[in-house]
Amino acid sequence: MRSLGPLVLALALVAGCWAQGYIGGAAGYGVAKDLTVSSAAGSASTGFKSGAGAGAFAGHDLYNLLGGELRYLYRFGDLKLSSGGTAITFGGHSHAVHYDLLIYGRGRDSQVRPFAAVGGGIRYFRGTGKEHAMQPLSNFAILTKTSQLKGLATFGGGVQVKLLKHAFLRVEFRDYFSPAPKLLITPVPGAKLSSCWMHDFTPLGGIGFSF
Numbered sequence: 001m002r003s004l005g006p007l008v009l010a011l012a013l014v015a016g017c018w019a020q021g022y023i024g025g026a027a028g029y030g031v032a033k034d035l036t037v038s039s040a041a042g043s044a045s046t047g048f049k050s051g052a053g054a055g056a057f058a059g060h061d062l063y064n065l066l067g068g069e070l071r072y073l074y075r076f077g078d079l080k081l082s083s084g085g086t087a088i089t090f091g092g093h094s095h096a097v098h099y100d101l102l103i104y105g106r107g108r109d110s111q112v113r114p115f116a117a118v119g120g121g122i123r124y125f126r127g128t129g130k131e132h133a134m135q136p137l138s139n140f141a142i143l144t145k146t147s148q149l150k151g152l153a154t155f156g157g158g159v160q161v162k163l164l165k166h167a168f169l170r171v172e173f174r175d176y177f178s179p180a181p182k183l184l185i186t187p188v189p190g191a192k193l194s195s196c197w198m199h200d201f202t203p204l205g206g207i208g209f210s211f
Helices: 004-016
Strands: 021-032 035-039 042-048 051-063 066-076 079-083 086-090 092-104 112-127 141-143 147-164 167-179 185-187 197-210
Touching (some): 021 167, 035 185, 042 197, 051 092, 051 197, 066 112, 066 197, 079 141, 092 147, 112 167
Antiparallel strands (some): 035 042, 042 079, 079 086, 112 147, 147 167
16 A cells, blocks of 8 residues: 555646646445356366455546546455365455546536546556465466556446535446456466456445545
8 A cells, every 4th residue: 555645646736737626535345257267177266356445536627527537546355266165365456547537417516416437547466475386276277476567447437426615525336347467367278267358346435625
């Protein structure tokens, strides 16, 4: 979480350059959809464990019903691999940075503003566990202590509620959609993942301040 402070400051500086700007923080819980890795030995489930996430956002109103927003999210979540009665985990987390367009259902002066969001950016995955010469389920895949940068698309929506003149509450749901980090989850020769893409479904709640 040490990287969160400088990013919040950077987001504040960006927002400060925009008219009708705002900045805020959000937290939630990500639920990643499992992937399947198959080989001649059968199949195993793999991916990232569900876990908490926290981050920051800064944005502005481009028009009355259209906004732009820069976001950061730190996502806790170890890697996992399981088959039959055997299951292993491996330390890990990710950082997501993206820019979104927000399409509002009501104007900027409304008390309640439902919105849809779509955007894109990057996601940085890190495996932080301890590697062993003999890893269980190594006939399917190897979980590794490395890092990998991937592209990211995000879709979702929610509602923004004005609490005070310069403060608002936001509740939203996001799907973080990115290629699977195959350097962290490496199928062994003769095995392959069921999909090259992974989803991370994340409900979030946050507080923002406008200026």
